[in-house]
Amino acid sequence: MGRKATYRLYACIAGIYLILITAANAQPALITLTASNSLSCEQKQATLVAVSNCVAGSAYQFTGPDGFVAMNTTGVISVSVDGSYSVAVDNGAGCKGSASVVVGSTLHPDYLPLVDLYNSTGGANWTNKSGWLGNCDPCSGWFGIRCANGRVTNISFASDFPGNNLNGTVPQTIGKLSALTTLNLSYQPDLRGSIPASIGNLSNLQDINLAYTHCSGFVLDKLTSLTALQSVDISYANFVGTIPETIANLSQLKVFNCGANAGLGGNIPASVGNLTKLERLVLGTNQFTGTVPASLGNLTALTTLYLSDNQLTGSIPAELGKLTQLQTLYLSGNQLAGAIPEQLGNLTQIKRLGVDNNQLSGTIPTSLSALTQAEYLYFGQNRLVGSVPDVFGSFAKLTELTLNDNQLMGSIPASLGSVPTLHYLQLQNNKLTGCIPSSFTALCGKTVDISNNVGLPAWNEFCDSGYNGLVTVTNGSWQDPATWSCGRVPALTDIVTLRHAVTVKAGSASQARRIDYDGLAKLIYEAGGITKLGN
Known part of the structure; x- marks a missing residue:
């Protein structure tokens, strides 16, 4: 039997009759939606069946948890996630209706989200997948999973390379692991894509680590509602964006490491200063x-502050001198200018201090004499003037010291040669003069560079011979001590390097073991002047 219809005269306009045709069955549909079973370890899928009184050709659209959408004409579909499902029917001729059903589950509440994680990151090819999907209880020994009170609280696959070969993306359902306190997906270089917004549902999360992955997109704005967070490490990844002002919401934060994400930038918000429990703040290489x-x-609990290798400008705030617990401070590789604040001398616990490769000027503050625990000091590639501080030679733990590429003058402090731990010393490209201290024989064989100081002898010759060669520091007379680097006239045993025009006065003799010429240097003889060379 075909569809019945009603024809009704609607109007007559200019001799044209308009007729309204109404389908006889244009009434709300009677529709039911049933589920075949609840989800269980034995039955991990359920069949949904929609039945309606609409005629053949009706379309059924299903919606459900996690954005589930499906459409067909049979009204039958299989699902594998518990929750509320709805169906809408429409036959295109006015027969419409909807119904819903709840698919229950006796599965462990964390089972399905972990199955999604497994499938979306290539679980079949993980290096270690012990226990996974072998049963329906993730708390029964699945690799990388720890539980408390029957719920998953910790996911951690690796703490170093080569990781566990996760390959893929983090699924939206990660946000259903409501008891999770630790999410550590670090050292998975094939983990990629953006972090789903549902991460913001993990209200118990205390530690998130996505370091050394290829995850990308915006992430920090998705974390600022997680007020239980104590540690955030997203270093060495591909995240982008800025640090939101709302980062101040994370008042329990102790570790904040965003280092080495080339897409992170913008200003460092002042609100970071409200995170007064911070112990490590790492924003370098961004x-x-x-x-x-x-x-x-204000971050007086800080032990580590990395701001190196950014595009920061302005001066070094004197307020950093309040961070008396600091052991590591790196401001290197920026565009910071002005003087080094005297207040940095308050950082008496400092072991590593780097302000190199900036545009700093002035002298090295005498207050830094208090940094007696220092092991690594980097001042190179600035515009510093004055002398090399003698006090650095009293730092018994000093291992590396760079002062290169500045405008330092004067002599090298002999005390540096007496530091037993010093193995890396960079003084090149300054205006230093004088002799190499005899104490520096202890540094021969170490990494030392004093080159391109016009008034210093050659380092290799000092180490080869055990004593200083002499170098000219100005044009002048051979017999004048002021012409020479060590403030004395060369003896017959000295190796001499001429870097200037030097005159041997009439009737006098110059003497040296050997004479080397550097650049446009020359030796000028007045009448009767001679040179004696030793063996």
């Missing part, structure tokens, strides 16, 4: 601009 916030001086 694209951060603007000034170093003075509010960082």
